[in-house]
Amino acid sequence: MHKTPLAGPVACLLSACSVAAALATWQALAASGAVAPELLASPAQVLSALAEILREGYRGTTLAHNAAATIGRCLTGFGLAVILGVPLGLLMGLQPRAAAALGDIVQFLRPLPPLSYMILLILWFGTGDGSKVALLFLTALPIIASAAMAGVRLVPRPRILAARSLGAGFWQVVWHVVLPSALPSIFTGLRIALAAAFSTVVAAELLAATDGLGWMVLSASRFLRSDVILLGILILGVVGMALSRALLLIERRVVHWHGRA
Amino acid sequence: MSARHYVAFSDVSVTFGHGEGAVRALDRVSLGFGRGSFVCVVGPSGCGKTTLLNVLAGFQAPSDGRVSVAGSEVHGTGPDRGVVFQQAALFPWLTVAGNAAFGPMVRGVGRRARAERAEHWLRIVGLWEFRDRYPYELSGGMQQRLALARALANDPAILLMDEPFGALDALTRERMQEELQSVWRASFMTVLFITHGVEEAVFLGTDVVVMSPRPGRIIERLASPFAHEAGARGSRKVKSDPAFVALREQVLGLILEGPETAGQ
Ligand SMILES: Nc1ncnc2c1ncn2[C@@H]1O[C@H](COP(=O)(O)OP(=O)(O)O)[C@@H](O)[C@H]1O
Ligand SMILES: [Mg+2]
Numbered sequence: 001m002h003k004t005p006l007a008g009p010v011a012c013l014l015s016a017c018s019v020a021a022a023l024a025t026w027q028a029l030a031a032s033g034a035v036a037p038e039l040l041a042s043p044a045q046v047l048s049a050l051a052e053i054l055r056e057g058y059r060g061t062t063l064a065h066n067a068a069a070t071i072g073r074c075l076t077g078f079g080l081a082v083i084l085g086v087p088l089g090l091l092m093g094l095q096p097r098a099a100a101a102l103g104d105i106v107q108f109l110r111p112l113p114p115l116s117y118m119i120l121l122i123l124w125f126g127t128g129d130g131s132k133v134a135l136l137f138l139t140a141l142p143i144i145a146s147a148a149m150a151g152v153r154l155v156p157r158p159r160i161l162a163a164r165s166l167g168a169g170f171w172q173v174v175w176h177v178v179l180p181s182a183l184p185s186i187f188t189g190l191r192i193a194l195a196a197a198f199s200t201v202v203a204a205e206l207l208a209a210t211d212g213l214g215w216m217v218l219s220a221s222r223f224l225r226s227d228v229i230l231l232g233i234l235i236l237g238v239v240g241m242a243l244s245r246a247l248l249l250i251e252r253r254v255v256h257w258h259g260r261a
Numbered sequence: 262m263s264a265r266h267y268v269a270f271s272d273v274s275v276t277f278g279h280g281e282g283a284v285r286a287l288d289r290v291s292l293g294f295g296r297g298s299f300v301c302v303v304g305p306s307g308c309g310k311t312t313l314l315n316v317l318a319g320f321q322a323p324s325d326g327r328v329s330v331a332g333s334e335v336h337g338t339g340p341d342r343g344v345v346f347q348q349a350a351l352f353p354w355l356t357v358a359g360n361a362a363f364g365p366m367v368r369g370v371g372r373r374a375r376a377e378r379a380e381h382w383l384r385i386v387g388l389w390e391f392r393d394r395y396p397y398e399l400s401g402g403m404q405q406r407l408a409l410a411r412a413l414a415n416d417p418a419i420l421l422m423d424e425p426f427g428a429l430d431a432l433t434r435e436r437m438q439e440e441l442q443s444v445w446r447a448s449f450m451t452v453l454f455i456t457h458g459v460e461e462a463v464f465l466g467t468d469v470v471v472m473s474p475r476p477g478r479i480i481e482r483l484a485s486p487f488a489h490e491a492g493a494r495g496s497r498k499v500k501s502d503p504a505f506v507a508l509r510e511q512v513l514g515l516i517l518e519g520p521e522t523a524g525q
Contacts, residue, residue, distance in 0.1 A: 158350035161320050162408075166364035166415055167340035176367065180354045257353035260397040 041227035046234070049227035058228065059219060061211055067239060069212040073129055074201045074243070077136020078194055085141045085193075086186060089148020090179065099149065110142035114200045118207060127208045132201060139200045140193035147189020151182025184258040187251040194247055198240050213239070266293030267451060268317065268419065273326035275312050275477075286312040288476030289326065294468060296418075299445055299452045299488050301466030303459055304516060309477025310455045314421050317453060318344050330419065340368060343417030347424040349408040351396040357383065358392040360407055364415035375414075382410035385444065402433035406440070413444065420445075423455045438465060439496055442488065459516065463487060463509045464500060471515045481515050483508065 006014070023043055029035060030042035041049070053063050092099040092106075114135055121138075125131035155178055163177045205214025213236050220228035275287040286309045294300050302310050315321035316328055319338040328335045330342070343364075351360050358379050365375035383389040386406040388399075396404055405425055412420060422441075426434040442465060445452055456462050462469045467488045471481040485508060487499050499505055 158346045162350040164338040165344040168367040
């Protein structure tokens with residue numbers, strides 16, 4: 001049975017309870033000595049690692065710098081994919097010839113694990129930001145393009161006929177009817193693409209980088225700093241959640257009619 | 262049908278598909294009517310009513326024959342022919358006012374002028390106070406009134422309506438019929454109105470066209486005097502008038518039994 005999600009104080013309380021339970025389990029596990037301390041830092045140690053890094057930075061980089069590097073790469077690659085992917089998907093949805101020409105390439109790229117071609121991108125673009133932005137672009141592009149194409153195909157035909165009979169020409173129909181009609185589907189694609197881009201950027205930083213949250217985690221592992229590793233993971237989770245929340249807020253504002261019309 | 266008529270379907274056929282599975286949705290249909298007529302088309306579902314409307318709207322090219330308006334052949338859609346669909350097909354991202362102004366907007370009418378045009382029609386259909394709402398905040402009847410206002414804001418010479426009140430409850434439908442009729446009486450509009458409601462057709466139409474399926478054909482065309490009388494006499498009075506009941510039964514007989522047996 002479908003039920004409306006909880007909101008308000010009850011939801012907050014329930015969520016706080018399970019977070020507290022997870023923290024308690026973690027603390028108990030660390031204190032029990034079942035896992036070697038250098039492999040599992042306690043919550044308190046992670047907290048002090050956070051204080052230390054905020055105060056002194058981590059190996060010559062600040063936390064803010066690393067977070068900004070990761071988010072910046074993610075959003076640059078994602079943003080480029082939006083700019084190109086949405087028009088591409090619209091074109092494929094509107095023009096069967098475009099879909100025939102490009103469909104297989106998009107469907108080939110879509111399930112391809114991005115890290116499998118990461119190495120090529122590094123060879124081509126170097127180990128700097130260029131290869132990572134290209135990687136994220138290629139990760140997000142097919143997801144966004146497919147979603148936009150699906151959105152176009154779902155536009156109710158009477159809506160298009162209504163616009164045409166009101167005097168709208170082809171491009172007016174595309175701009176005033178097809179694009180807004182496809183927005184709910186496009187936003188679904190954007191959410192999936194952003195999550196994919198974020199997990200890929202971290203993986204890419206684990207492979208080759210000189211800064212970023214992923215790099216911080218990898219570097220910490222070389223020095224067996226499980227407190228920093230865990231801290232990095234927690235920050236990554238929070239950042240990822242914040243990114244998708246922000247996108248969801250934008251989506252609710254833009255496609256306010258979705259699910260109600 | 263000759264081009265003397267304002268709207269003329271001449272030997273129009275529409276076939277969907279090929280070979281064995283082909284469907285003859287319209288079979289050499291000829292129909293003409295003058296400016297200001299209110300033509301209601303009735304018939305069982307699948308008899309080609311929507312196809313007939315789509316051909317005049319320019320959504321569907323005839324496989325054979327031609328359709329003309331004021332002597333010139335119809336090719337594609339045009340703002341001279343406004344359409345109201347069964348499902349309102351509104352633009353959910355636009356406000357009520359935005360929907361009503363859509364036609365003038367895409368046709369390049371200035372901001373002020375199109376706002377005035379939208380206001381005029383929204384007031385007439387009683388939606389002006391809802392102008393800043395969104396379609397999903399309206400009831401089914403209000404949505405359909407908005408679809409009507411949106412079509413009328415373009416000043417169409419011909420209004421095409423495909424079972425526009427089919428999804429409404431009886432009370433709302435009756436009110437909408439009266440509103441539509443008074444709008445039509447106050448204008449020079451020509452209306453092609455598709456319905457499966459026989460009473461609705463006889464009440465609203467100056468002409469009632471009866472179609473039959475497989476292949477889609479016009480089997481009868483009757484003149485109905487009630488469209489002009491309803492305003493003066495009130496719709497309940499008209500609908501219980503023996504002459505109205507007799508015409509309604511005649512049309513119903515045509516639909517159920519075909520032209521041979523009806524009216525005997
Ligand atoms: N796009 C289409 N493709 C194939 N068959 C169609 C199409 N549109 C309508 N038809 C067929 O044509 C016939 C007439 O349809 P329609 O005009 O919608 O009838 P009505 O509106 O009277 O119910 C039906 O048999 C229907 O199945
Ligand atoms: Mg129909």
